[in-house]
Amino acid sequence: MIITEQKPIQNIIDSLQEYSRIFIIGCGECATACKTGGEAEVLKMKKELESSGKTVTGSCVPSAPCIAAKLKAELSKNIKGLKEAEAVLVLSCGLGVQSFRDNDRLGLAVFPALNTVFGAVMDAEGNFYEKCSMCGECVLDITGGICPVTLCAKGLLNGPCGGMNKGKCEVDKDQDCAWVLIYKELEKNNKLESLKEIRPPKDFKKSGKPHKLVMAK
Ligand code: SF4
Ligand code: SF4
DSSP states (O other), X not given: OEEEEEOOHHHHHHHTTTOSEEEEEOOSSHHHHTTSSSHHXXXXXXXXXXXXXXXXXXXXXXXXXXXXXXXXHHHHHTXXXXXXXXXXXXXXXXXHHHHHHHHOSSOOEEEESEEEEEEEEEOTTSOXXXXXXXXXXXXXXXXXXXXXXXXXXXXXXSSOOTTOBTTBOSSOTTSBOHHHHHHHHHHHTTOGGGGGSOOOOOOGGGGOSSOOOOOOO
């Protein structure tokens, strides 16, 4: 799940200042779950833009705008509104915004309404927690399934820093120290021996950008 938050409305309106006819695209997956880009938020944005003097030529909420096939199917259903627009405002993460740019055959100007913040798991109550930074070299097998790259404020790989206090992180005293959690988990599973092994520095080439995974032959 990609977590997004809406940019301040005035920033959005300022970014669209050169354009008066706008088409709005939401996201039926993550941004709907975060309540930043679902049907309700698209409708609210339409009202905001209209009250600032813009004309909204149409809107749609593709089930996943980051997937070209799903986005293109929705764009073709809305071609009239798109042709009337000068610019498109996308209420999704940066993936959806760039997916629109890649699949737009009309060459429209495209703007993000949201900031993309982090990748997360969602608990049963609908809260989101960042758990993985997509580092490209997973160490969960030796850290009891707890990610030090993401959950330790300093991303340490070989145990806690000197600032840990009573199990809490020195950077944020409301957070458990990730390495205390890792220690307890390894202790529970009789695997504390693995902490004696020094982990080499991560190979940051593996998290180099941009990644790609080409599946089509
Ligand atoms: S070590 Fe952490 S950041 Fe890296 S892939 Fe595993 S869970 Fe993700
Ligand atoms: S106190 Fe623990 S979680 Fe916080 S930075 Fe130090 S090792 Fe990481």
